[in-house]
Amino acid sequence: MKKKFLSMVLAATMTSALLAGCSSSGTTEETTDAVEETAEETTDAVEEATEEAAEETEETTEEATDTAAAGDQTVGIAMPTQSLERWNRDGSYLKEQFEGKGYTVELTYSDNKIDQQVKDIEGLIADEVDLLVVAAIDGESLSQVLADAKDAGIPVISYDRLIMNTDAVSYYVSFDNYTVGTLQGQYVVDTLDLDNAGDKTYNIEFTAGDPADNNAGFFFNGAYDVLKPYIEAGTLVVPSGQTEFDQVATAQWDTATAMERMQNILGSYYSDGTQLDVALCSNDSTALGVTQAIGTDYAGDNTVIITGQDGDVANLANIIDGKQTMTVYKAVANEAVATLDLGIALLNGETPDAGLIDASGWSFECAYDTESYNNGTGIIPSYLLVPTVVTADNIQEELVDTGYYTLDSNGYPQAN
Ligand code: BGC
Numbered sequence: 001m002k003k004k005f006l007s008m009v010l011a012a013t014m015t016s017a018l019l020a021g022c023s024s025s026g027t028t029e030e031t032t033d034a035v036e037e038t039a040e041e042t043t044d045a046v047e048e049a050t051e052e053a054a055e056e057t058e059e060t061t062e063e064a065t066d067t068a069a070a071g072d073q074t075v076g077i078a079m080p081t082q083s084l085e086r087w088n089r090d091g092s093y094l095k096e097q098f099e100g101k102g103y104t105v106e107l108t109y110s111d112n113k114i115d116q117q118v119k120d121i122e123g124l125i126a127d128e129v130d131l132l133v134v135a136a137i138d139g140e141s142l143s144q145v146l147a148d149a150k151d152a153g154i155p156v157i158s159y160d161r162l163i164m165n166t167d168a169v170s171y172y173v174s175f176d177n178y179t180v181g182t183l184q185g186q187y188v189v190d191t192l193d194l195d196n197a198g199d200k201t202y203n204i205e206f207t208a209g210d211p212a213d214n215n216a217g218f219f220f221n222g223a224y225d226v227l228k229p230y231i232e233a234g235t236l237v238v239p240s241g242q243t244e245f246d247q248v249a250t251a252q253w254d255t256a257t258a259m260e261r262m263q264n265i266l267g268s269y270y271s272d273g274t275q276l277d278v279a280l281c282s283n284d285s286t287a288l289g290v291t292q293a294i295g296t297d298y299a300g301d302n303t304v305i306i307t308g309q310d311g312d313v314a315n316l317a318n319i320i321d322g323k324q325t326m327t328v329y330k331a332v333a334n335e336a337v338a339t340l341d342l343g344i345a346l347l348n349g350e351t352p353d354a355g356l357i358d359a360s361g362w363s364f365e366c367a368y369d370t371e372s373y374n375n376g377t378g379i380i381p382s383y384l385l386v387p388t389v390v391t392a393d394n395i396q397e398e399l400v401d402t403g404y405y406t407l408d409s410n411g412y413p414q415a416n
Contacts, residue, residue: 070102076124080137081112085312093336114138121145131343132156138212139164155346162214165376172382173339175330177215180387181222183328184307197235204236204278206248207286219282220245239269250286258289266297275300284308284315291323316413329390334364338383
């Protein structure tokens with residue numbers, strides 16, 4: 001290929017020399033000048049082509065070495081469960097990314113069972129994977145197995161959820177979890193125009209996530225910190241009085257659990273005709289349960305503002321149908337790309353820092369954070385992507401035009 005390119009350059013230069021000769025008006029001097037110029041041009045062109053060819057050879061060799069190295073290496077990916085929609089997307093995006101670069105991938109799902117995930121990770125270590133990417137079911141339960149990973153020299157990326165109390169975790173890749181919550185809270189403030197509410201009051205109930213998931217507290221605190229001043233001022237009222245994380249948490253982010261709790265709240269505090277204005281839900285799986293409870297057990301006929309997170313297809317359908325109001329979307333396809341580039345750097349024995357972001361040339365925003373996430377053994381350096389608010393008004397622009405989802409024949413988004 002290089003030879004062909006070089007001969008094309010030479011042929012082109014020689015043709016221009018001939019043309020220069022032909023078009024000269026006949027004086028010897030002019031002809032000599034033209035020949036000299038052409039000779040110079042030819043030398044330049046040959047030099048340029050040789051340099052390019054050398055660069056190309058170097059690149060090809062580097063690529064070949066990378067792929068050869070990748071071909072020998074295996075990435076173990078441990079995801080929590082297939083029963084919560086997003087992890088299916090995470091698992092397949094991660095697999096696709098690493099396989100695309102020539103790595104072998106072992107992907108496990110542990111059915112939301114903590115013991116199963118420990119066993120799955122033990123299996124990956126026994127298989128001598130070169131890198132572990134783990135989204136923990138219970139952030140507190142992996143210390144022992146990850147100590148084994150560390151002993152085996154396997155770097156660990158804590159994926160999306162921070163793994164606690166282990167110094168085996170090298171890096172954390174996630175979205176800015178606190179911001180997810182503040183976006184939900186701010187959405188409520190803006191939609192109800194709480195700053196200009198005057199004497200008007202609104203009723204709100206909270207539903208948070210799994211206490212075993214370190215993210216859940218960040219989401220709840222983000223939302224609560226925005227809403228707290230309005231609760232303190234009496235503009236927002238919580239009829240159930242349940243405002244502590246532990247009171248509003250949902251084990252395993254389970255839809256049925258969230259539904260039952262909301263049915264109880266509606267039965268106990270709203271059956272006298274009290275109006276519910278807002279159901280602040282930390283994510284889509286809980287929002288789904290809360291929406292079902294409101295559908296069956298709420299006597300009022302106002303539209304309740306219901307928040308969520310993830311852009312699960314059932315929730316996007318509810319948003320289109322006006323049953324859920326918003327979701328905070330996190331492009332997990334990008335989270336997989338960030339994990340890939342971080343993973344490659346670790347596999348190459350590097351110690352990445354903020355420079356990885358520019359070096360990788362990502363098309364999405366990402367911050368390098370060395371302050372926010374302490375897992376009990378110290379700060380875990382984090383790459384945090386940026387979440388987006390999605391409502392019925394911008395589903396097309398944010399989710400369809402960006403290529404993450406396609407609309408089916410009924411106009412409902414389906415994940416690509
Ligand atoms: C993730 C959320 C998700 C939740 C339940 C959290 O750790 O960050 O995106 O909704 O788990 O799957």
